[in-house]
Amino acid sequence: MSLNSNIPSGPMAMKWSTHKQDSKLINPKNKRKFTVLVVGSGLAGSSAAATLSELGYKVKCFCFQDSARRAHSIAAQGGINAAKNYQNDGDSVHRLFYDTVKGGDFRAREANVHRLAEVSVNIIDQCVAQGVPFAREYGGMLANRSFGGAQVSRTFYARGQTGQQLLLGAYSALNKEIAGGGVQMFPRTEMLDLVTVDGHAKGIVTRDLVTGKIESHAGDAVLLCTGGYGNVFYLSTNAMGCNVTATWRAHRKGAFFANPCYTQIHPTCIPVSGEYQSKLTLMSESLRNDGRVWVPKNAADCGKTPDQIPEDARDYYLERKYPSFGNLAPRDISSRAAKEACDDGRGVGPGGRGVYLDFAEAIGQYGAKTIAERYGNLFDMYERITGESAYKRPMRIYPAVHYTMGGLWVDYNLMSNLPGLHVLGEANFSDHGANRLGASALMQGLADGYFVIPTTIANYLVNQKPGSITTEHPEFKKAVENCTAQTKRFLNIKGKRSVDSFHRELGLLVWDKCGMARTKEGLTEALNRIPALREEFWQNVNVPGSGDFTNPELEKAGRVADFMEFAELLCLDARHREESCGGHFRSEHQYPDGEAKRDDENFSYAAAWEYTGNFSQPTLNKEPLTFDEVHLAVRSYK
Amino acid sequence: MSQLNLHLKVWRQNGSQPGHFQDIDAPDIPDHASFLEMMDIINERLISKGEDPVAFDHDCREGICGACSMQINGVPHGPAKATTTCQLHMRKFRTGDTIWVEPFRARAFPVLKDLMIDRGAFDRIQQAGGFISVRTGAPQDANALPIGKVVADAAMDAAECIGCGACVAACKNASAMLFVSAKAGQLNSLPQGQPEKDRRTLGMVRQMDKEGFGNCTNQYECEAACPKEISVRWITKLNRDYAVAAVKDAFGNTRKEAGGGD
Numbered sequence: 078m079s080l081n082s083n084i085p086s087g088p089m090a091m092k093w094s095t096h097k098q099d100s101k102l103i104n105p106k107n108k109r110k111f112t113v114l115v116v117g118s119g120l121a122g123s124s125a126a127a128t129l130s131e132l133g134y135k136v137k138c139f140c141f142q143d144s145a146r147r148a149h150s151i152a153a154q155g156g157i158n159a160a161k162n163y164q165n166d167g168d169s170v171h172r173l174f175y176d177t178v179k180g181g182d183f184r185a186r187e188a189n190v191h192r193l194a195e196v197s198v199n200i201i202d203q204c205v206a207q208g209v210p211f212a213r214e215y216g217g218m219l220a221n222r223s224f225g226g227a228q229v230s231r232t233f234y235a236r237g238q239t240g241q242q243l244l245l246g247a248y249s250a251l252n253k254e255i256a257g258g259g260v261q262m263f264p265r266t267e268m269l270d271l272v273t274v275d276g277h278a279k280g281i282v283t284r285d286l287v288t289g290k291i292e293s294h295a296g297d298a299v300l301l302c303t304g305g306y307g308n309v310f311y312l313s314t315n316a317m318g319c320n321v322t323a324t325w326r327a328h329r330k331g332a333f334f335a336n337p338c339y340t341q342i343h344p345t346c347i348p349v350s351g352e353y354q355s356k357l358t359l360m361s362e363s364l365r366n367d368g369r370v371w372v373p374k375n376a377a378d379c380g381k382t383p384d385q386i387p388e389d390a391r392d393y394y395l396e397r398k399y400p401s402f403g404n405l406a407p408r409d410i411s412s413r414a415a416k417e418a419c420d421d422g423r424g425v426g427p428g429g430r431g432v433y434l435d436f437a438e439a440i441g442q443y444g445a446k447t448i449a450e451r452y453g454n455l456f457d458m459y460e461r462i463t464g465e466s467a468y469k470r471p472m473r474i475y476p477a478v479h480y481t482m483g484g485l486w487v488d489y490n491l492m493s494n495l496p497g498l499h500v501l502g503e504a505n506f507s508d509h510g511a512n513r514l515g516a517s518a519l520m521q522g523l524a525d526g527y528f529v530i531p532t533t534i535a536n537y538l539v540n541q542k543p544g545s546i547t548t549e550h551p552e553f554k555k556a557v558e559n560c561t562a563q564t565k566r567f568l569n570i571k572g573k574r575s576v577d578s579f580h581r582e583l584g585l586l587v588w589d590k591c592g593m594a595r596t597k598e599g600l601t602e603a604l605n606r607i608p609a610l611r612e613e614f615w616q617n618v619n620v621p622g623s624g625d626f627t628n629p630e631l632e633k634a635g636r637v638a639d640f641m642e643f644a645e646l647l648c649l650d651a652r653h654r655e656e657s658c659g660g661h662f663r664s665e666h667q668y669p670d671g672e673a674k675r676d677d678e679n680f681s682y683a684a685a686w687e688y689t690g691n692f693s694q695p696t697l698n699k700e701p702l703t704f705d706e707v708h709l710a711v712r713s714y715k
Numbered sequence: 716m717s718q719l720n721l722h723l724k725v726w727r728q729n730g731s732q733p734g735h736f737q738d739i740d741a742p743d744i745p746d747h748a749s750f751l752e753m754m755d756i757i758n759e760r761l762i763s764k765g766e767d768p769v770a771f772d773h774d775c776r777e778g779i780c781g782a783c784s785m786q787i788n789g790v791p792h793g794p795a796k797a798t799t800t801c802q803l804h805m806r807k808f809r810t811g812d813t814i815w816v817e818p819f820r821a822r823a824f825p826v827l828k829d830l831m832i833d834r835g836a837f838d839r840i841q842q843a844g845g846f847i848s849v850r851t852g853a854p855q856d857a858n859a860l861p862i863g864k865v866v867a868d869a870a871m872d873a874a875e876c877i878g879c880g881a882c883v884a885a886c887k888n889a890s891a892m893l894f895v896s897a898k899a900g901q902l903n904s905l906p907q908g909q910p911e912k913d914r915r916t917l918g919m920v921r922q923m924d925k926e927g928f929g930n931c932t933n934q935y936e937c938e939a940a941c942p943k944e945i946s947v948r949w950i951t952k953l954n955r956d957y958a959v960a961a962v963k964d965a966f967g968n969t970r971k972e973a974g975g976g977d
Contacts, residue, residue: 128851147780206854208902210871217861249846256842316774353748356776461802527851627828
């Protein structure tokens with residue numbers, strides 16, 4: 078099947094304005110007749126639901142958390158990029174666009190990225206107007222900080238809680254619309270399946286997580302704003318509830334899943350400390366503004382405490398290898414460098430899987446008070462988790478799964494190949510290519526929700542008869558029956574192993590074979606083992622309790638069942654992509670100095686996988702990527 | 716790393732049925748584990764014995780989403796200062812300890828199951844005015860409105876509230892004043908929030924009363940229990956804002972619409 082990305086014609090800088098001009102309009106009276114289902118209430122979901130309601134559409138918004146405000150966007154720490162050039166340091170829309178395409182290792186769609194850079198400036202205006210308390214200078218102007226992969230200061234922030242503040246802003250907009258009656262909110266409600274009618278997405282099946290009731294909802298369009306799939310690795314910086322179910326179920330109904338192998342491993346997380354561990358905690362990338370990353374030069378020094386290792390026996394490896402970006406090298410590069418140091422036997426801490434992030438120099442230069450002002454909450458969090466003070470000794474950090482660039486394939490209108498199904502934020506594949514730069518996720522979530530979908534959704538809706546499909550349609554009944562049957566099946570297995578034990582085993586396998594460095598051999602091994610594990614899961618999982626009431630184990634079982642299927646596609650995609658780019662590093666494809674070796678001739682495309690009914694044999698569809706503005710080049714941060 | 720041998724007394728309850736404490740032995744708990752990881756271990760053991768695992772709310776496990784809500788030894792989020800349950804680590808306990816684990820208790824927070832409660836009241840209070848009515852796409856340039864650092868920092872102090880409800884659970888009256896005052900205070904202290912200040916204040920306070928939260932009697936247990944250390948001076952500000960808004964309301968000022976012009 079050929080994929081039509083619907084990229085507008087014309088010069089890059091004019092595409093979005095042209096497209097806005099050419100987009101369809103629906104008159105205010107008619108908008109009220111359309112119902113839009115928004116799944117997820119993070120930055121993308123809340124901002125889309127609020128804005129569509131402001132425009133006059135009827136919106137139903139669903140989240141599995143007990144409140145829309147708890148979606149995992151809340152945990153983003155560092156900041157949000159915008160090409161405001163308030164610092165007068167040479168920033169522009171074009172430069173943000175350029176940095177993002179290059180940062181994504183030339184595997185993103187140029188037109189989408191340019192649009193993202195254009196609307197970035199409106200996001201900041203919008204958030205300030207909502208009362209988001211961004212950091213400010215004494216003169217009352219907004220402050221900025223630097224982030225990885227950029228040489229300008231364009232990141233806006235609210236202490237170490239930028240995601241929280243942006244989400245609370247979007248949540249307040251959502252509340253305004255709930256109060257006005259335009260949005261009906263369904264908290265503690267999880268999407269179990271997508272309903273398609275004649276190939277169009279027309280509804281969803283949900284489970285009420287309090288009463289256990291399985292219901293369906295019909296709409297004229299469905300928006301999935303359901304985040305990424307990082308929890309396929311079990312341990313990640315994602316919240317415990319983050320899952321692939323909504324996008325995976327849509328994939329099984331025909332939506333193409335693009336580039337699942339592009340996963341982001343964040344370089345600065347607190348290392349794993351034991352088997353009981355349930356999640357990994359991120360230490361914001363902003364710490365690398367003042368922290369210096371190092372390991373001992375000699376493996377023999379690894380057992381010593383850091384103060385026993387003299388300056389000349391330390392290897393500040395990022396500064397050594399990437400002198401122009403230093404400690405602010407992009408995430409994929411910094412993560413791999415940490416792995417190399419540890420593989421070389423020079424890692425520190427339990428198990429030798431850690432490197433130091435040292436603030437001694439910054440504390441000496443600016444004083445502990447200034448450092449506390451900048452990062453106090455992060456230092457406190459580090460101490461709560463590890464029992465160590467980063468004011469007194471360097472933090473120990475190690476890379477962990479953080480974000481997923483892959484997701485459902487969408488066109489320029491953010492619509493998937495299934496008409497009516499739109500995908501926003503981390504759940505889609507479009508803007509970050511093979512690697513996301515810091516402070517760009519918040520930008521994308523809000524760009525999609527506040528500024529893109531409110532314009533582009535009309536292009537689909539204008540050809541639809543509002544309310545023509547209701548939950549009385551047989552497809553809805555069928556979908557509800559399937560979900561009810563799956564719930565019963567889980568409860569009837571009554572096996573010996575807990576859901577978590579399966580999730581942990583799957584995660585370890587995927588991390589080991591499809592983590593920071595991948596090989597054909599390793600991926601093949603994973604692909605052999607995943608179906609067997611999935612089989613065992615369906616034979617031997619123990620889901621206690623009943624389906625008619627609150628049952629967290631049942632919720633987890635549904636999510637893990639989907640991860641078991643998705644993991645296979647992840648590894649298939651990683652094995653098929655015989656190149657290294659961004660977060661996808663194939664050990665077979667590297668330069669002699671260990672840098673990633675892209676193969677533009679053969680792999681300059683988005684891999685959009687189509688479900689065929691057999692998990693092991695999906696069909697590959699390719700969207701060729703062309704680079705008209707940013708010329709393909711080896712991505713260097715040296 | 717060492718192991719702890721603990722004894723738990725955990726609240727078990729199904730919906731509106733009466734609840735009770737269950738005694739659960741918890742041997743061999745790693746002291747590096749978080750409190751919720753300890754609960755995970757307990758649940759794994761219960762499941763393997765064919766018993767019902769303990770239901771509790773949790774999500775981000777990094778102290779920011781505000782989902783976790785356990786009353787530990789009678790204190791919301793347990794013994795560590797400025798720390799949510801998910802960030803509380805077992806090294807704060809000693810082997811041989813008995814630990815009481817209950818849900819946050821308040822009439823406005825009904826128990827759903829075991830340690831899970833319904834905090835929908837907080838959402839409804841926010842919907843009653845906790846926003847600035849600005850349409851997407853309408854605003855001016857962000858730097859067109861300078862806001863002094865002191866004002867912006869104060870608004871951020873209030874905005875750090877994670878909406879967990881510890882303030883309510885700590886209060887003998889189950890008052891939600893710290894939560895409501897932080898939410899209203901953030902917007903009421905910023906220039907963008909001025910046009911709707913009175914309406915917001917009245918709306919949120921009245922909704923709070925309607926939800927069945929108690930009155931504030933200025934004991935400040937809420938501040939001591941707050942994992943984000945929200946200051947009670949926000950309550951003072953809310954009382955002041957409310958007094959002004961209520962007086963204006965009594966004279967019909969907040970309801971008065973401007974005329975259509977001539």
